[in-house]
Amino acid sequence: MDQTAVTLIAAMGARARHAATALAGMPTSAKAAGLRAAAAALRAEADAILAANARDIETGAANGLSGALLDRLRLDPARLEGAAAGVEAVAALTDPVGAVIDTSARPNGLQLSRVRVPIGVIGIIYESRPNVTADAAALCVMSGNAVILRGGSEAAHSNRAIHAAFARGLAAAGLPADAVQLVPTTDRAAVGAMLKADGAIDLIVPRGGKSLVARVQEEARVPVLAHLDGICHTYIDRAADPVMAIKLALNAKLRRTGICGATETLLIDRGFADPLPVLEALADAGCELRGDAAVQAIEPRTLPATPEDWDTEYLDAILSVALVDGVEGAMAHIARHSSHHTDAIVTDDAATAERFLNGVDSAIVMWNASTQFADGGEFGLGAEIGIATGRLHARGPVALEGLTTYKWVVRGTGQARP
Incomplete structure (x- = not known):
């Protein structure tokens, strides 16, 4: 494996873990304020983002991208405003972190509860759609997770511009900028390094075509939340x-x-x-x-x-x-x-x-x-990470709740097991 890519992802993972620890302890109000600031930054830097997107569209057309892929890639003022509004919509959603799923009492007096907690560090590998950069970042931050984003080369300029604005908005609101990181290279070796970054990344979410999802499922040493074809x-x-x-x-x-x-x-x-x-x-x-x-x-x-x-x-x-x-x-x-x-x-x-x-x-x-x-926004979930087509953990539109897990909390009064 390319050692440069391994070193890069390991360093990003370490920064993401530190940011995730900080996010996990933040109140809902702080995370929401960070997202509102990120949305404002997207609007403030709209001209730069649209100019970057125009470069990607021009390159994609010259490289023979299909009309469908160019449509996925294209941003215009309305779509960018939709992305900013989507970030604000996530900020207004109910925070799942800390929610009590259920409670029970044992005959010995122990009080048990299951409580939602963030997963930790999410790695998202995606193609074409630059709006995923904002959608995924918003969902991960609001659910208390740090995220490492690796977008497709066809949207490289768009993704960088959106990420830069988003991170500046977070930092201005006092949230760790490392909570949302974008892999700075389009080298495919970085994808391989993410897939094998067990310990640095807790969950991989692929969003793209059949070949991408197949590669992720074949090579991953990290748990995968799969989104297969939309047939x-x-x-x-x-x-x-x-x-x-x-x-x-x-x-x-x-x-x-x-x-x-x-x-x-x-x-x-x-x-x-x-x-x-x-x-x-x-x-x-x-x-x-x-x-x-x-x-x-x-x-x-x-x-x-x-x-x-x-x-x-x-x-x-x-x-x-x-x-x-x-x-x-x-x-x-x-x-x-x-x-x-x-x-x-x-x-x-x-x-x-x-x-x-x-x-x-x-x-x-x-x-x-x-x-x-079939869309998280239409289901009232705000933005979505993707539509999970598997049977485990999350299924259908994956939004805030799908980016959490749970822990058992046990409260006793001095019980010792006989």
Whole structure:
């Protein structure tokens, strides 16, 4: 392993540990004040941040980044204001640190309680979206954790500008600037050093494509909170309202195609009365449809789907479409191809909806709602670290509570174990 990278991450980890210890003992008011100051700094330095982002966009376009990736990378005044407002929203959330999860009393008089505490030092490895720099920093600080951020090379200038403003805001409010650190190099060796920094980093959170997550899961010696592909499904049941079906299919796919909550596969019950208006609306809106023979027979603009299409996160205006035999057929398809991120049913039949909600094993399941609501902000959690698709620790949008663990507190009156 590259010793320079190992030394760098070890030093950053030591500073982060010191900052995390300080944060863990700070009251909610101090952390909130630090975040409000960081948000103010983001606004004050908006011109510099947007100029840095323009450099990244220019470089990305010259290097052939796809339209979807450029959209993820791009900042404008509205998106930057959204990031600053998101930091302020986190500052206003209920602080989970110190919350008592439950209590119990033993027959011998011991009083037990489980209390939420910070995890410690979080390492976040992410791609494309520079707003993650502010979102992740805010969530980690408010939950009492220090964070080491390693963004993608395509957003290097944007990340540095956002981090610099954020850290200055924290320091101005009296919080340790080392609570939020950005790895200063785009060398991939730094990622490897983070993954093996057991003892310096307590949890790794990858946010990016399949290759990044696969590398993290393969190489990590630190616990990982994984976010896999967003292969999300919308299922239109035979009892779906036709107008609602069109509205939700369009929104779930096309509102923003480059986010992980975008629907990538549309499933339609063979018993649904008229699928053609749904498919026409999508095709007319510029969405490329890829489907089986039955779908092609309904909407001639549909291209043939390959086996790979059902397992592809397009992040583009492309949608795979299949006809299925009722809710059981939809659930069987989802079980084979879903990434366990977000899957939705459109139906007016409550019993069918409950069958879907109970039977689909995904982090988020929805009834009569667009999959694009799969977002921490939309769930009232403020910003999010990501959507966890595993089954342990945290699942779905990971926000403040997901960045804490707990300890047992035992209060006695002199009991000695016999």
